[in-house]
Amino acid sequence: MSHYQHPSAIVDDGAKIGEGSRIWHFVHVCGGARIGAGVSLGQNVFVGNKVVIGDRCKVQNNVSVYDNVTLEEGVFCGPSMVFTNVYNPRSLIERKDQYRDTLVKRGATLGANCTIVCGVTIGEYAFVGAGAVINKDVSDYALVLGLPGRQMGWMSAYGERLDLPLYGEGSATCAHTGDIYSLTGAIVTRQEASAT
Secondary structure, X not given: OOOEEOOOOEEOOOOEEOOOOEEOOOOEEOOOOEEOOOOEXXXXXXXXXXXXXXXXXXXXXXXXXXXXXXXXXXXXXXXXXXXXXXXXXXXOXXXXXXXXXXXXXXXXXXXXXXXXXXXXXXXXXXXEOOOOEEOOOEOOOEEEEOOOOEEEEEXXXXXXXXXXXXXXXXXXXXXXXXXXXXXEEOEEEEEOHHHO
């Protein structure tokens, strides 16, 4: 077997699971799911049919990754964080044809107990703080906190806060990696130290 699966986990026929992934207690992976290599699915995780989880993602305990959610490589989903896939659900009205796509880009962090309202894109290496509610797109490297989520700063790919204003011009260097982050307007770009 190319991945580890706890005896209490249920992986439906047809699910694709990459090399070295770990599926822990009471997980349910539906048959249409595609899970990359080196992924960790913590206790009591649910993964829907129309879900893609990239390599080296970590989905912590009690997270449900519903249909139409895509996690790119290296996404961290904190304990008990929430995805949705219908914007205005009602029990008495069927809305499965109205699922909205949610994309979480490479390296992003979604903190414990945060909520990601469907139809948004979370940028590369963005950092959503614990308990935040996200109802609009989040920029690459943005730090978003609160209810509703508001951008409060910028984060490095390493996961440290950058000394940059929210808007305007500026640059900062990550003390851990030497990467240089440049702010132009409301967009941060990164020049990796190994590329200089």
